[in-house]
Amino acid sequence: MAVNGIQEPGRSPKTVASLDGVSVRRYTTGQVILDDITWTVRSGEHWALLGANGAGKTTVLRMIGALMHPTTGSVEVLGHRLGRVDVRELRAHIGLVSSAQKVPQDAAARTVVLTGHTGTVQPLWRKYDDEVRQRAEELLAELEIKDLAERPFGVCSGGQRARILVARALMADPSLLLLDEPFNALDLPSREDLIDAMHRLALTRPELATITVTHHLEELSPSIGHVLLLKEGRVLASGAAQEVLTGEQMTRCFGRPIEVSRHEGRWLARSGRS
Structure with missing residues (x-):
């Protein structure tokens, strides 16, 4: 089986992920986590996935990341349906960035990026030839963290860690990049550095599709062109x-009056008067 994200002639934009009538229930309690979700993401699209805590955002991301299967319905990622594909091979072509990722704290930033080539926690040095090492250097430069190459991951700031993990995710040259609350606990300068980095990626990689899970509209880069709002699954x-x-949609989603505005491509949400 070959899984890749290369754009085929005459098929633009290409569907990179789709959910059709997807539901997820806990077998032990029967609790409905997701209910009849239908959604399509195409190459070059940049989506934000928004909703209150417990709305099902992470569950959707886990399915698209080939980390879990639906109870009912179908999930297709990079042209392959979950349940009919070796998910280990499929995951190798999906970039994932999450603050919960296991990373050796004493590993240098360059080493962390290199592990993205093998999809491992610990480095497999024999797998990293000169071409792979050069790619890691290029990604460190692209994410503007080349000066951190020798710095241990554990002593990097939150924003620096986030960009290191983005570079790691890009080592496999994925067609789809998933970001699960990448701005979590970042201060303002670090947040803006990461937003700038994501905007540059959108401009330099026109075929790359991204899905960003966040709680805050202020964290969306100007490249975000599509939004999925989830409420109670x-x-x-x-x-x-x-x-x-819109204020109306966000108010319905979060259950309290919300005002939404936009300035120079950036979004802002604040609580409105009841």
């Missing part, structure tokens, strides 16, 4: 950002 709204990110 169901799709509340899905589509172009300017159509979904």
Whole structure:
């Protein structure tokens, strides 16, 4: 089986992930986590996945990342349906960035990036030839963290760690990049550095699709063009950002009055008066 993200002639934009009638239930309690989710992500699209805690955001991301299967419905990623594909091979072509990723704290940033080539926690040095090492150097430079190459991951700031993990995820040249709350616990400068980095990636990699899970509109880069709103495991709204990110929709999603504004491509949400 060959899994890749190369754009095929005459098939642009290409579907990179789709959920069709997907539901997820806990077998032990029967609790509904997701209910009848249908959603499609195409190459070059940049999506934000928003919703209150418990809305099902991480569960959706885990399925698209080939880390779990639905109870009912179908999930296709990079042209392959879950349940009919070796998920280990599929995961090698999906970039994932999460603050919960296990990374050796004493490993140098360059080493952490290199492990993205093998998809391992610990480095497999024999697998990293000159070409692989050169790619790691290029990604460190692209994410503007080349000066951190020898610094242990554990002493890097939160923002630096986030960009190191993005570089690691890009080592496999994925068609799909998943970001699970990448801005968690970042201060303002670090947040803005990461937003700038994600915007540059969108401009330099026109075929790359991204999905970002976040709680805050302020964390969305100007490249985010689509939004999926989840509420209690169901799709509340899905589509172009300017159509979904409205005060009315956000109020329905979060259950309190919310005002939404936009300035120079960046979004802002604040509590409105009841």
